[in-house]
Amino acid sequence: NAGVTQTPKFQVLKTGQSMTLQCAQDMNHEYMSWYRQDPGMGLRLIHYSVGAGITDQGEVPNGYNVSRSTTEDFPLRLLSAAPSQTSVYFCASSYSSGRDEQFFGPGTRLTVL
Amino acid sequence: AQSVSQHNHHVILSEAASLELGCNYSYGGTVNLFWYVQYPGQHLQLLLKYFSGDPLVKGIKGFEAEFIKSKFSFNLRKPSVQWSDTAEYFCAGNNAGNMLTFGGGTRLMVKP
Numbered sequence: 001n002a003g004v005t006q007t008p009k010f011q012v013l014k015t016g017q018s019m020t021l022q023c024a025q026d027m028n029h030e031y032m033s034w035y036r037q038d039p040g041m042g043l044r045l046i047h048y049s050v051g052a053g054i055t056d057q058g059e060v061p062n063g064y065n066v067s068r069s070t071t072e073d074f075p076l077r078l079l080s081a082a083p084s085q086t087s088v089y090f091c092a093s094s095y096s097s098g099r100d101e102q103f104f105g106p107g108t109r110l111t112v113l
Numbered sequence: 114a115q116s117v118s119q120h121n122h123h124v125i126l127s128e129a130a131s132l133e134l135g136c137n138y139s140y141g142g143t144v145n146l147f148w149y150v151q152y153p154g155q156h157l158q159l160l161l162k163y164f165s166g167d168p169l170v171k172g173i174k175g176f177e178a179e180f181i182k183s184k185f186s187f188n189l190r191k192p193s194v195q196w197s198d199t200a201e202y203f204c205a206g207n208n209a210g211n212m213l214t215f216g217g218g219t220r221l222m223v224k225p
Binding site for chain 1: 145162
């Protein structure tokens with residue numbers, strides 16, 4: 001199993017550009033989520049999904065969109081990039097949102113100029 | 114708001130020293146608590162978790178954590194650290210199926 005995969009690993013954008021961060025998992029997990037990691041702030045939840053066709057906002061959703069058309073894929077879209085979105089982005093998946101371990105992808109390091 | 118807090122942002126230890134990293138949570142009721150570790154250049158992985166039963170939880174690589182309900186704490190411990198334990202450690206928690214909330218992380222550096 002590949003686990004959770006993310007592409008790209010690195011990305012540089014100019015302010016105002018849009019892009020999609022890809023996330024896929026092959027463990028048949030229902031629950032998927034996107035986090036951003038900033039120094040001293042830990043991981044903050046952006047959006048999450050409890051199954052195909054169902055998404056909801058997390059702690060810091062502004063400026064991001066998600067969709068979940070299949071169990072495997074959960075892309076994160078930046079609509080109009082801003083320097084405040086410079087961060088490392090992690091995708092995670094698990095069987096549920098309760099007691100189960102979340103499996104994390106390798107991360108995408110995004111810089112917005 | 115429900116939260117998880119880690120008080121030590123940076124810890125520097127020599128090899129063989131004992132480690133204790135603090136974690137406090139603010140959830141009421143039944144709580145699920147986790148410690149994740151991020152080694153340099155790697156993604157987060159689970160060290161251990163607690164949701165019920167014995168409050169002393171043992172994880173991988175010799176780590177353990179103790180759930181103390183009266184103190185709302187879930188501190189991570191290791192009796193003797195190694196250079197390879199250099200990493201960032203995150204405490205996380207949730208309850209009633211709600212979203213996982215992470216603490217701010219603790220960067221541990223172990224000097225050989």
